[in-house]
Amino acid sequence: MLSIVNDAKPKRKGLELDRVVLLGRTFEEYERYFGLDVQAWRGRRVLDVASGVSSFTCEANERGLEGVACDPIYELPANTIRPRCEADLDHIIASIDGLDVYRWAFYQNPTRLRTFRERAYRTFLQDYERRGSARYHAGALPRLPFADQQFDLTLVSYLLFVYQDQLDYAFHRAAVQELVRVTKGEVRIYPLITFDGERSIHIDRMRSDPEFAALSFEEVETDFEFLVGSNWYLRITRC
Numbered sequence: 001m002l003s004i005v006n007d008a009k010p011k012r013k014g015l016e017l018d019r020v021v022l023l024g025r026t027f028e029e030y031e032r033y034f035g036l037d038v039q040a041w042r043g044r045r046v047l048d049v050a051s052g053v054s055s056f057t058c059e060a061n062e063r064g065l066e067g068v069a070c071d072p073i074y075e076l077p078a079n080t081i082r083p084r085c086e087a088d089l090d091h092i093i094a095s096i097d098g099l100d101v102y103r104w105a106f107y108q109n110p111t112r113l114r115t116f117r118e119r120a121y122r123t124f125l126q127d128y129e130r131r132g133s134a135r136y137h138a139g140a141l142p143r144l145p146f147a148d149q150q151f152d153l154t155l156v157s158y159l160l161f162v163y164q165d166q167l168d169y170a171f172h173r174a175a176v177q178e179l180v181r182v183t184k185g186e187v188r189i190y191p192l193i194t195f196d197g198e199r200s201i202h203i204d205r206m207r208s209d210p211e212f213a214a215l216s217f218e219e220v221e222t223d224f225e226f227l228v229g230s231n232w233y234l235r236i237t238r239c
Contacts, residue, residue: 022053023092024054024055025116025120026056027055032223033222033224035222035233043064045066046154047067047150048155050070050158053073053120055121057069057127058123069135070136071136074138093113101228103225103228141179147182150182160175160189180236186235186236187236188234189234189236190230203217214238215238216238216239217235218235220235
């Protein structure tokens with residue numbers, strides 16, 4: 001679930017946190033964000049944290065992955081979530097239009113971007129109504145409602161690092177510790193920059209933190225970039 005929004009202050013280049021909005025993303029986008037090899041993860045348990053109204057979990061299961069999602073909004077019924085999606089999408093599309101921190105090679109224009117977001121939340125809502133708590137678990141970092149090493153792969157998009165001004169280093173450290181706790185394989189976090197397109201200051205601090213001496217942090221380049229500089233994800237594994 002994302003918390004973004006407008007560019008009211010002229011000193012900022014990108015979106016500013018203003019209120020919580022629901023913005024869903026598709027499986028295709030996740031593939032690009034995280035460089036996912038679907039064949040490699042087929043039959044494996046994959047957790048999407050702070051997933052909001054993304055359709056990744058639904059589409060992952062259709063492709064043979066055992067997808068599970070976690071977000072605080074899953075305490076709410078679908079008919080409460082649904083009315084917020086379109087209004088929040090209107091707000092986001094209006095807010096990003098004209099900002100110079102975006103690269104439009106993939107989406108081409110705000111109208112096409114909107115089609116991805118609409119498809120994501122509509123697919124999510126259908127699956128959420130059918131599957132409920134079997135796939136969608138209410139919870140939030142830095143404490144997740146799962147057992148140790150329950151998942152082969154855990155994904156987090158547009159929560160950590162992008163909100164470095166709102167979520168301090170202590171939160172990031174606790175969040176990564178929790179993500180590693182529930183994961184026996186890899187944790188992947190995307191992107192590594194703020195909404196201004198600047199590399200998060202938390203990354204290097206995390207690399208040098210004694211608490212993470214037993215972990216490996218690898219910055220992996222991908223071929224996808226929307227927010228400028230967002231063509232990297234962080235892969236975390238145990239040494």
